[in-house]
Amino acid sequence: MxxxxxxxxxxxxxxxxxxxxxxxxxxxxxxxxxxxxxxxxxxxxxxxxxxxxxxxxxxxxxATAGERDTFELAQTVSGVGPRVALAILSVLSPDELSAAVAGEDIATLTKVPGIGKKGAERLVLELRDKMPHAPGAGAAAAPAATAAAWQEQVADALVGLGYSTKQSADAVAKVADEHGAGDVSSALRAALQVLAR
The missing domain is CATH 2.40.50.140 (Nucleic acid-binding proteins)
Structure with a gap:
């Protein structure tokens, strides 16, 4: 392969x-x-x-072998295919997923599009003994972008994950107010947290 x-x-x-x-x-x-x-x-x-x-x-x-390994591991859970596994890594880093599984944090896991309460419980049950407690490097930070560029990229990513254009724009504006400019990966995670509130 x-x-x-x-x-x-x-x-x-x-x-x-x-x-x-x-x-x-x-x-x-x-x-x-x-x-x-x-x-x-x-x-x-x-x-x-x-x-x-x-x-x-x-x-x-x-970006990293750790992300790839987590993607492959997530697919060992019944009902999780490549699309859902990719959605998991769009929302959570390997470290965050490992922490959520270890802490049985259903609320964090259900932030992933396509994962409901039952799916989150299945992830915890089936990954608890498979996830490393201290995974290697998490998601590599994307290079810092200009304010306008990162806002547009994050808004596009949110729309791609199924949120409306208005929801995406509102979340990006809130992240910009609270955190200012940053790398796209961190801003995307922050925007997803805003939308989950």
């Missing part, structure tokens, strides 16, 4: 990057914060996981 790729970002979308590896463009699905840290024309290095189905082969990319 393909465990990592290094190449030039040819296209960067909300939650995907097309990486040119020796003339072959590979479509890699990523958490929004990872895509936000990529720039068209620059080199990217992603830890990857390939999901093979009867009718498709899909590549998922992450």
């Amino acid at each position: 393909i465990a990592s790729i290094t190449g030039t970002a040819r296209h960067v979308g909300l939650d995907r990057v097309v990486v040119d590896v020796h003339g072959v463009g590979l479509l890699v699905h990523t958490p929004p914060a990872v895509a936000a840290g990529c720039r068209t024309g620059t080199e990217v290095d992603l830890a990857t996981s390939m999901v093979v189905r009867e009718d498709s082969m899909t590549l998922y990319g992450f």
Whole structure:
């Protein structure tokens, strides 16, 4: 399987990057914060996981091997497929997921789109003994962006996760007031916390 790729970002979308590896463009699905840290024309290095189905082969990319391992571990839970596992890593870092599972923090787990109370309880039950207590590096911080750029990227990411344009704009405005500018990954997490209130 393909465990990592290094190449030039040819296209960067909300939650995907097309990486040119020796003339072959590979479509890699990523958490929004990872895509936000990529720039068209620059080199990217992603830890990857390939999901093979009867009718498709899909590549998922992450900033760290720890994120990739957490993505694969999450899919061992019944009812959790690649899309939900990707949503988990869009909301929680591996460290945050590990802490939520260890602390049986259902409220934190249900902040993930697609995870209800029963799904959160299943995550706790099935991952409790599998999650490392002190995972390696969490999500790598995306490079700091200008105020306008990070606000637009975070708002786009929230819309991609299923929130309305107005909800997304309001959450981003609140994060900007409370925290000011920062990296996209931290701002996205803060905005999701605002929306969960």
